[in-house]
């Protein structure tokens with residue numbers, strides 16, 4: 446049941462920036478396991494890991510990864526240990542407070558995740574700068590305490606080769622859809638964090654488009670630290686530049702997690718006109734960059750498919766941050 450639902454997300458048509466575009470609703474993949482991280486962790490869901498009892502991950506206490514890993518662990522009957530740099534007092538208070546702001550953090554906690562705040566003052570972590578270093582220190586301890594085969598270590602944000610399984614499946618869904626719709630040329634657009642999803646999609650389309658005779662290319666934008674940073678991220682995953690997606694921008698260099706009021710207004714506009722709630726971390730930037738691209742006259746002869754990559758559980762926190770900022774600006 447779960448596996449079947451995870452295979453085909455619906456596609457909507459919306460009116461955006463004066464034209465019609467398609468939206469691939471990966472936010473609707475499954476009620477609990479949806480969006481980008483569900484695609485990336487699909488590999489773990491469908492394969493048998495007979496000996497595994499525990500998974501170890503790391504990242505931000507607000508991350509979509511935390512929630513998706515907690516769902517995965519629950520579905521598989523695994524324990525999740527998730528290391529974070531810091532949990533704010535405000536966030537901690539949400540575990541008891543009423544009304545609770547439902548977030549990735551509260552729901553992961555409810556799913557039984559062990560969310561561990563790193564004690565940076567601990568002597569054995571004195572050489573550690575990043576969460577990756579911390580995991581490297583703890584790894585031998587895990588391997589001692591448990592049988593080595595019982596534990597699966599998952600890199601931050603799901604950034605590695607196993608993410609291909611689910612992302613290639615997403616690419617296949619898009620190819621099937623393009624053929625069914627008789628679309629001759631398609632630009633797939635999605636905002637990038639690490640760039641893993643955009644790169645693996647482009648890789649697969651290049652491989653498949655020759656035999657399938659379809660014209661699909663991937664456009665993306667950076668939400669983390671500019672175009673050159675995203676290029677560097679691509680380079681860490683593949684040295685073959687011919688398989689990189691095209692990076693487009695709207696002239697602004699964005700930084701992850703920062704608030705941009707004009708983008709929030711655009712996000713609200715899209716919510717009103719299309720009825721679709723996009724995420725508030727990646728999508729305001731994605732929507733702005735795509736709007737700019739369309740208004741500059743690009744992709745006129747191509748259909749456009751925007752991938753909605755989920756992440757809606759994080760919106761309540763972002764909304765309260767945006768509302769506070771909007772008030773202060775009045």
Ligand SMILES: *Cc1c(COP(=O)(O)O)cnc(C)c1O
Nearest residue numbers: 509637638639640641642754756
């Ligand atoms: C993780 C995530 C992304 C970024 O995916 P990358 O493969 O890291 O580029 C985009 N949107 C949402 C909602 C995400 O959760």
